[in-house]
Amino acid sequence: MKISYIYHTNHDTKSAHNNQIIHTCNALIKTGHEVTVFTAGGLREYAAKHDLTISFNVHQTTTLREISSIEQILYYFEAIWAGRSHDVIYTRDISFLKFLTLIPSSAYPPVVFEAHKC
Secondary structure, three states: OEEEEEOOOOOOOOOOHHHHHHHHHHHHHHOOOEEEEEEOOOHHHHHHHOOOOOOOEEEEOOOOOOOOHHHHHHHHHHHHHHOOOOOEEEEOOHHHHHHHOOOOHHHOOOEEEOOOOO
């Protein structure tokens, strides 16, 4: 199964969510799935700095890492478009779910939501 992991973040080092994203995606790869993380940047650098291995694809979006509404919306559109051939979207981003309510469900594959902060 081809999985798009969509989560808009600036990959700061103050929280553990980056570690969790990397470990989750690596685990999905081990079960035989093809995973692509769509990121506005910094994930490879974060992994290298924390001695973490990335076994999945990383798609660098053209958006900035800033957490502004406009950049976040552009990131979501770009990630959906780039992953349009994937079988499922995996996310832990509640803002992304809110964004999806604004576009037709035929524009993206089924979504799996991993709840953390709701």
